Amino acid sequence: MLDTLWHLRGSLPLPPSLSDAEALDQVEGFLAAECKQVLGREADRLAFRSDMFRGERNAVLAFFNSGEFQITARSAAGERMLDYDLSARYGFLACVVFAMFAAGIGAIGDGLRGALIGAALALAWIYGMNRLTASIRVPHALSKVVLRGHEEWNDACQKP
Template identity: 35%
Template sequence: MIDGIWHLRGSISFDAAENDAIVLARLETLLKKQRKPISSRGTSGLVFDSPMWRNMFAPNWLAMIVYDRGSFQIDRSAASSARLEYDLRSLHCFIFCLFGAAMFFSVGSVGGNISRGIMLAVVAFCWLYGMNMLLAWVRIPRLIRKTVLHP
């Protein structure tokens, strides 16, 4: 339940006549553009694993920059439909932002003003992590949908 804070999960329906290999090839191209190396690939899915420190100097405008691990799986359980299910994790970004909030807490609580330190920490965390996640929650599903449905 709490892992929903650093996970982005979703699914996209696509044409059942579409070949799985073609969909996965499109996703590979997307991940290559996003500088996310693929760690494993099967016949119906793929996984990437890219710790935050590996791409520390990657361009920060990339949509998937905050995600350190992810999986894409094609589900064909119904005969007439196909779905791409994805699960992306931003745990490293979450922890980094917690450290940033702790730094703001320590600066804000100088002189014994703990409430000011807490307020600064909450604002810093919401700004650092919250704004990155809001952008990702809007951009990434659109990017994946565009990749899968419009080659």
């Protein structure tokens, strides 16, 4: 249950004209543009990971350090879905560090009560806003990538 805090899960329908391999090719290209290293690929599954905050901060997947995409059949009619499970453990831990900093500042002025309130507000604001933004941007970006291809996606990866 706690892993729900740092995971973003969802799915989107795949067009019937797109094969599983083509869909994963599009996602793999998108991951490359987002500076994410593909760990493994199977016929219906793709996994990635990245270093903490590697690449441009405005990248759609900048907040996520690992994840998995899997194509699943959902009905007898052949409807296929692209399921994703993205992990933001590093982002969550960074937000906790900022919350502890806010707790220290709150403790100076108002003791333990101020520390707890400051930490809770800082964590809710920083992590909550990142999570909210990601929960809107990720499905939108993935649907664009799957439907139109990764070639149209801006390369957010900083090449040395």
